[in-house]
Amino acid sequence: xxNEKSYQVLAxxxxxxxKVHAVQEPLIRELFEFITVDAPSGVSCQPFSDEETRQGAxxxxxxxxxxxxxxxxxxxxxxxxxxxxxxLLLCNWGALVDSKGRVWEASGLRxxxxxxxxxxxxxxQELGTIMDEHKNEEGTNTREGAVGLFTANWVSRKDxxxxxxxxxxxxxxxxx
Ligand SMILES: O=P(O)(O)OP(=O)(O)OP(=O)(O)OC[C@H]1O[C@@H](n2cnc3c(O)ncnc32)[C@H](O)[C@@H]1O
Ligand SMILES: [Mg+2]
Numbered sequence: 001x002x003n004e005k006s007y008q009v010l011a012x013x014x015x016x017x018x019k020v021h022a023v024q025e026p027l028i029r030e031l032f033e034f035i036t037v038d039a040p041s042g043v044s045c046q047p048f049s050d051e052e053t054r055q056g057a058x059x060x061x062x063x064x065x066x067x068x069x070x071x072x073x074x075x076x077x078x079x080x081x082x083x084x085x086x087x088l089l090l091c092n093w094g095a096l097v098d099s100k101g102r103v104w105e106a107s108g109l110r111x112x113x114x115x116x117x118x119x120x121x122x123x124x125q126e127l128g129t130i131m132d133e134h135k136n137e138e139g140t141n142t143r144e145g146a147v148g149l150f151t152a153n154w155v156s157r158k159d160x161x162x163x164x165x166x167x168x169x170x171x172x173x174x175x176x
Contacts (some may be wrong), residue, residue: 005025005031005114006031006033007031007033008031008032008036008070008072009035009068009069009070009071009072009091009146010023010032010033010035010045010065010071010072010073010074010113011035011036011037011039011065011067011068011070011072011073011074011107012024012028012034012035012036012037012061012073012074012106013037013039013061013063013064013073013076013080014036014037014039014075014076015036015038015039016141016142017143018141018142018143018144018145018156018157018158018161019076019158020034021038021158021160022076022157022158022159022160022162022164022165023074023076023118023162023165025158025162026162026165026166027169030169032072035064035068035070036072037063037064037068039059039060039061039063039064039067039073039075040058040059040060040063041056041057041060041075042055042056042059042060042063043055043056043059043065043077045126046079046080046121046125046127047077047078047079047080048079048080048081048082048121048127049079049081049082050079050081050091050093050107052079053077053078053079053081053091053092053093054077054093054095054105056075056076056077056093056142057075057076057077057093057094057095058081058095058097058103058105059075060073060075060076060077060095061073061074061075061095061096061097061103062075062097065074065099067096070098070099071098071099072097072098072163072172073096073097073098074094074095074148074168075094075095075097076092076093076094076095076097076161076164076165077092077094077122078090078091078092078119078127078141078145078146078157079091079093080113080127080167081093081110086127087112087113087115087118088112088113088117088118089110089111089112089113090109090111090112090113090127090146090147090150091107091108092107092108092109092147092160092161092163092164092176093105093106093108093164094107094108094161094164094167094168094169095136095168096105096168096169096172098152098172102175104168104171104172104175105168106164106167106168106171107113108160108161108164109147109160109163110112110165111147111150111151111154112150112171113114113150114148114150115135115169116137117130117146118135119173127141127146127148128140128141128146131146132162132175134149135149141157143156143157144156144157145157145160147160
């Protein structure tokens with residue numbers, strides 16, 4: 001008789017290292033084989049509402065699961081949402097799906113987008129591009145992200161998405 005435990009395949013619907021590490025770090029002791037998939041979000045590159053961002057996360061999770069023929073799929077999506085007064089908030093969503101079609105959702109930290117960045121977003125620029133120009137660097141979205149820049153690096157993009165991942169996985173465990 002074998003004592004070996006079986007690994008489940010968890011497909012992560014992105015190749016962005018900030019998001020991939022946000023999934024791998026909290027789940028490192030769980031029995032998962034991780035596969036990264038460049039999954040389409042099915043929404044705009046820069047989601048502009050809570051609902052669009054949430055839908056992007058669900059679409060990515062489902063596409064990753066299908067593509068990798070995995071047991072579980074996870075999607076993480078960043079966007080902005082408008083408040084009643086017209087200002088913008090950074091918003092972030094995650095979704096976990098299983099092969100039976102069940103879906104778990106969680107959203108993360110919301111933080112105001114500074115006025116000058118909001119103006120650039122309203123002109124149609126993508127947040128990642130605006131952040132890169134601001135820092136005069138490339139690929140800030142794969143590292144600290146906008147949330148890092150807006151919090152003096154007290155919260156990184158990975159930390160923020162990790163909390164979403166923990167909330168997703170906890171809900172999934174409770175449902176088993
Ligand atoms: O490869 P993917 O997974 O698409 O990674 P991404 O960085 O493009 O991530 P999203 O599509 O989820 O994010 C939408 C846009 O918001 C940007 N962004 C950067 N930092 C962010 C943050 O902390 N929160 C939300 N969005 C952020 C991101 O670069 C995109 O322009
Ligand atoms: Mg993107």
